[in-house]
Amino acid sequence: xxxxxxxxxxxxxxxxxxxxxxxxxxxxxxxxxxxxxxxxxxxxxxxxxxxxxxxxxxxxxxxxxxxxxxxxxxxxxxxxxxxxxxxxxxxxxxxxxxxxxxxxxxxxxxxxxxxxx
Amino acid sequence: xxxxxxxxxxxxxxxxxxxxxxxxxxxxxxxxxxxxxxxxxxxxxxxxxxxxxxxxxxxxxxxxxxxxxxxxxxxxxxxxxxxxxxxxxxxxxxxxxxxxxxxxxxxxx
Numbered sequence: 001x002x003x004x005x006x007x008x009x010x011x012x013x014x015x016x017x018x019x020x021x022x023x024x025x026x027x028x029x030x031x032x033x034x035x036x037x038x039x040x041x042x043x044x045x046x047x048x049x050x051x052x053x054x055x056x057x058x059x060x061x062x063x064x065x066x067x068x069x070x071x072x073x074x075x076x077x078x079x080x081x082x083x084x085x086x087x088x089x090x091x092x093x094x095x096x097x098x099x100x101x102x103x104x105x106x107x108x109x110x111x112x113x114x115x116x117x
Numbered sequence: 118x119x120x121x122x123x124x125x126x127x128x129x130x131x132x133x134x135x136x137x138x139x140x141x142x143x144x145x146x147x148x149x150x151x152x153x154x155x156x157x158x159x160x161x162x163x164x165x166x167x168x169x170x171x172x173x174x175x176x177x178x179x180x181x182x183x184x185x186x187x188x189x190x191x192x193x194x195x196x197x198x199x200x201x202x203x204x205x206x207x208x209x210x211x212x213x214x215x216x217x218x219x220x221x222x223x224x225x226x
Contacts, residue, residue, distance in 0.1 A: 043216040059213075111158075
C-alpha cells in the first residue's frame with residue numbers, strides 16, 4: 001500500500017441499507033477526513049479526526065458516522081442510506097491535526113462512487 | 118456564510134497562458150490552497166499561499182491578496198494534460214478547508 005486506499009471503488013445500494021466505506025492510509029498521518037463531492041458543489045467535509053481516538057463533525061455530518069480506532073483506518077458508515085447520499089466520497093489525510101497552520105497538505109484517496117436507489 | 122467563487126469553466130489553447138480566479142469570503146483566513154483534479158480522479162495539491170504575493174512553482178504560479186479576498190492560479194505553456202478541474206480552498210478560523218466548486222479547464226490544440 002502506498003498513500004491512501006479506499007474501498008469499494010463504486011457501489012449501488014438500496015435505500016435503507018447500511019453501508020461502510022473503508023479508508024486506510026500508510027503515511028502515519030495524524031489527521032483524516034471524509035468529504036463528499038457533488039456536481040456543481042465544492043468538496044464538503046462530513047467528519048474528521050485529528051488523531052486516533054478522536055473525531056469531529058464537519059459541514060454535513062447528518063446520516064453519517066465515523067470511528068478512528070487506530071492511526072491508519074477511518075471508516076465512514078451510512079446507517080440507513082437515502083438517495084440524497086448519492087455522491088463521490090473522498091477520504092483524505094494530513095500529517096498534522098487540522099488545528100495547525102502552515103503548509104499542511106491534505107492527500108486524497110481515489111474515491112468511492114456511491115449510488116443510493 | 119462562507120463562500121468561495123470560481124468560474125465554472127474556461128477554455129484555453131495549448132501553449133498559451135491562462136489565469137483562474139478565486140474570490141473568497143470566509144470566517145477567518147489561515148491559508149489558501151489550489152488543487153488539480155482530473156476527471157474521475159482524486160484532487161492533488163498544487164500550491165499554498167498564506168502571505169500576499171506570488172508563489173511560483175514551475176509552470177504554475179499562485180497569487181494572493183488577503184485584503185481583497187482574492188487569489189489566482191496562473192498556468193503557463195499549457196499542455197493537453199493540464200485539462201482538469203482546478204479547486205480553490207481556504208482554511209478558515211476553525212482550520213477547516215472550505216472548497217470552491219472548481220473550474221473546469223479545457224485545453225484545445
